[in-house]
Amino acid sequence: MEQENKTVVSEVAPEEFVKKTIHEEVDQDELSNYSFIIQKLFALILKSVSKEEKEEVFGKLDAEITGRPFKVAIIGQSGVxxxxxxxxxxxxxLPVSDIKEGTTEIIEKVFHMRDGFNLSIYDMPGLLQSRSRDKVYEEMYKEVLPQCDVIVYVIKANSRNIGDDCKILKEVVLPICNANSVKDNLIIAVNKVxxxxxSINPDDPELQWDDFRNEPSEKLWGCIHKKKMDIYEKLVDENLVLIQNSNALRPDQxxxxxxxxxxxxxxxxxAITKAGKRGWIWTGVMGLERYMNNK
Ligand SMILES: Nc1nc2c(ncn2[C@@H]2O[C@H](COP(=O)(O)OP(=O)(O)O)[C@@H](O)[C@H]2O)c(=O)[nH]1
Ligand SMILES: [Mg+2]
Incomplete structure (x- = not known):
């Protein structure tokens, strides 16, 4: 395992970024149930198929699943x-609120999940920090995003103005995705609903989250819905989300x-399942089980 060094933010603008890979072991207890859902499904579908054909399909399936890691890039301002x-x-x-501002390293964290399936995570800083740093970050995006199966751009739902994020998406992230034919891998993730x-009225109990039922109250649901529509409207205005434009995102992204x-x-x-060519792998391999255990 490589040693992770703390990055010291220098005043001088860096010329380029550094790349490194850190391997992380995942607790196996929770994951002891052998065989992925996708393999079970294929086994069911292929019940009456010959042994040779079955082996061929499973060989290809295994190559897709374990042949290379499932790669995820996550982008956003610190604290989103x-x-x-x-x-x-x-x-x-992962540690939360682990402020790591100004890093110019591309760190690939590889999680060895189970049965040979690996998940690779690139935690990428947001732009608009400083002009010189943004240039380096843009180069980092250009290097990393084309390799990723899923690219998550995180926005805070309680932001008053998502103009900056729209600008970054429109001028940097989406063009990189389009130039590398990975636009379908991009998800705009609006967190903290x-x-x-x-943020509307901190004193109104009806606008507080219902912890017991773990869902918004009716009044809060109305606010969330309105905010959702406002954000969609902005994304459509900026040509980031459009149904009939092959360079823009679909609403379900x-x-x-x-x-x-x-x-x-x-x-x-x-959204992950529908992402690009390999999004289904996460759902079939890990996601569905995780989701079912979660609900
Ligand atoms: N209320 C609320 N707080 C959140 C949510 N997600 C993250 N946070 C908080 O936001 C802060 C920053 O989160 P973190 O995941 O470290 O953000 P990062 O810097 O983008 O990695 C932490 O205090 C989190 O607990 C959310 O869905 N709701
Ligand atoms: Mg973080």
């Missing part, structure tokens, strides 16, 4: 909930959820 989202959606145990009410309350993760999972 990137680590919390990875923990909630992918069942990880639980605190939309608090935008998900609204709460990482802390693990609320609406089903929608997130659906």
């Amino acid at each position: 909930g990137k680590s919390s989202t990875l923990n909630a959606v992918f069942g990880l145990n 639980d605190i939309i009410g608090e 935008v998900v609204f959820y709460s990482a802390n309350y693990e609320y609406n993760l089903g929608t997130f999972l659906k």
